[in-house]
Structure formats: structure tokens, C-alpha cells
Amino acid sequence: MLIDSHCHLDFYTEPNDLATVLANAKAAGVDRLLAIGIGDGPATMHRALDIAAAHPDIYASAGIHPQEAQQATPENLAKLEVLIGHEKCIALGEIGLDYYHLENPDISTQQAAFIAQMKIATAARKPILIHCRTSELANPAAKEKYGAANAEHDLLTLIAEHRTPHGIPGVMHCFSGDLAHARRSLDLGFYLSFAGNLTYPRSTGIRDAAAFAPADRILVETDAPFLAPVPHRGQRNEPALVVHTAAFLANLRGITPEALATLTTTNFQRLFPTVA
Numbered sequence: 105m106l107i108d109s110h111c112h113l114d115f116y117t118e119p120n121d122l123a124t125v126l127a128n129a130k131a132a133g134v135d136r137l138l139a140i141g142i143g144d145g146p147a148t149m150h151r152a153l154d155i156a157a158a159h160p161d162i163y164a165s166a167g168i169h170p171q172e173a174q175q176a177t178p179e180n181l182a183k184l185e186v187l188i189g190h191e192k193c194i195a196l197g198e199i200g201l202d203y204y205h206l207e208n209p210d211i212s213t214q215q216a217a218f219i220a221q222m223k224i225a226t227a228a229r230k231p232i233l234i235h236c237r238t239s240e241l242a243n244p245a246a247k248e249k250y251g252a253a254n255a256e257h258d259l260l261t262l263i264a265e266h267r268t269p270h271g272i273p274g275v276m277h278c279f280s281g282d283l284a285h286a287r288r289s290l291d292l293g294f295y296l297s298f299a300g301n302l303t304y305p306r307s308t309g310i311r312d313a314a315a316f317a318p319a320d321r322i323l324v325e326t327d328a329p330f331l332a333p334v335p336h337r338g339q340r341n342e343p344a345l346v347v348h349t350a351a352f353l354a355n356l357r358g359i360t361p362e363a364l365a366t367l368t369t370t371n372f373q374r375l376f377p378t379v380a
């Protein structure tokens with residue numbers, strides 16, 4: 105059994121589309137899914153939980169993405185508190201910092217939303233799912249907006265201050281950092297979840313981190329419908345395709361796909377003990 109630890113199931117909106125995607129996942133041996141509840145913004149962050157409530161093998165998260173940080177209003181944070189209290193809402197996220205897109209909220213707005221949501225997750229005793237994107241590869245205007253600020257550094261500093269003292273771990277979703285970032289994330293107790301970009305030719309830093317990470321701290325995900333792994337790169341992604349990322353990761357670590365599946369499933373269930 106494989107678990108896709110991060111997919112956006114509420115983005116499959118065409119009639120019967122979700123049913124087909126779920127059937128494909130089952131057929132590929134991807135038996136548990138974590139549906140990410142960011143919606144198109146806080147107004148629709150409940151949609152993932154609606155899907156999870158209707159399917160025994162699907163679990164949900166809820167959270168306000170850094171791109172929507174200006175919408176982390178008292179009303180929307182109150183909605184999030186209600187969602188995170190639900191038994192099948194097992195994590196809060198994806199939350200974090202994104203210094204990549206020019207149109208994103210400014211840094212202080214993003215950081216305030218991130219801190220407020222970490223507090224809600226801690227009160228609910230649930231793990232957080234982290235989104236982090238640096239401005240390194242951003243266009244020149246975005247680079248200028250975010251200046252010398254480093255999203256990875258700011259993120260890890262805020263986690264160490266607001267989260268680590270409470271001892272509840274989390275997941276670096278779509279881990280895209282290098283070895284140094286991996287070490288610091290692991291030191292903070294985080295799991296590293298690898299997505300389709302692990303398989304892309306230029307991702308040498310991610311592959312170094314994936315080979316280095318301890319066996320009890322790795323997960324696999326699709327981030328579907330985005331970021332399809334090789335050999336489906338450029339196509340629409342879906343949870344069934346996590347098998348390609350898992351096979352790639354197994355090869356990288358010199359273990360069988362079966363062993364990798366057992367490992368990542370055990371890790372997921374340790375982090376989320378209510379998942380059978």
C-alpha cells in the first residue's frame with residue numbers, strides 16, 4: 105500500500121472526474137490519500153473535508169495558503185478552528201511562506217498568518233503541512249519585492265520559535281530544498297515529503313536530501329493535479345502517479361519499491377495515528 109500524503113482532490117471538478125481519479129489510485133495500489141484543504145481560498149477550504157467525510161480511505165487537512173494570507177481574518181481563522189476539530193481533518197495546512205510570486209501578500213502579512221495558524225494547530229494537537237517557496241528562481245520584479253529575505257530561513261526560524269517548543273511534528277510538503285535545509289528541517293522534528301519534482305533532471309539538491317534523509321522521516325506525495333513525475337511530466341497529475349515518485353525514491357535509496365511503500369506508510373501512520 106502507498107499513501108499519497110498531499111493531493112488537491114477538490115480541484116477535480118468535472119463530472120465523474122474525481123470518481124475516475126480515485127478508481128485509478130486504487131488500481132495503482134495507492135490506498136490512502138490526504139486531501140489538502142486550502143480550496144481556492146478560505147471560503148472553500150472545507151471542500152477537502154467534505155470529500156474525506158464521504159470516503160473512508162481519504163483524510164483531509166485545512167489551512168490558509170500563504171498566497172491567501174491577507175484572508176487570515178478572525179472569521180476565517182475561526183472557521184479553520186472548527187474544521188481542524190473534525191476527526192478526519194488530521195493536519196493543518198498547507199501553510200508557510202512563499203516569496204516567489206510578485207502578487208503574493210507582503211512578508212509581514214504572510215508571517216502573521218503563518219504564526220496564527222501554527223497556534224491553532226498546536227491548540228488542536230495536530231501536525232502542520234508546510235509550503236515554502238523561495239525567491240531564488242522568481243522573476244526579477246518578485247526578487248526585488250522580497251529583497252534579500254530568505255523564505256527557508258524565515259520559515260525555520262518561525263517554526264523553531266512558535267512550534268518546536270510544543271513538540272508536535274509536521275511535514276515539509278514537496279520538499280524542494282537542499283541538504284542543509286533538509287538537516288535543519290529534520291532537526292526540528294519534521295518529515296520530508298517528496299513529490300514529482302524529485303524525478304526532474306535538474307533536481308540534484310532535492311535528490312541529495314532524499315538520499316540522505318533518515319528512513320523514518322520520508323513520505324511521498326503527488327501535489328496533484330500539479331507537478332506530475334517523469335514520465336508524465338507536463339501532464340495533469342493524479343494520486344495514482346505517486347508510484348513513479350516512490351519507485352524513483354526507492355531506486356535512489358537502494359531499496360525495493362515494496363520496502364519503500366512499507367516505510368512511507370509506516371511513517372505516515374506514526375505521524376497520523378488515526379490513519380489505519
Ligand SMILES: [Zn+2]
Nearest residue numbers: 110140198327
Ligand atoms: Zn499543495
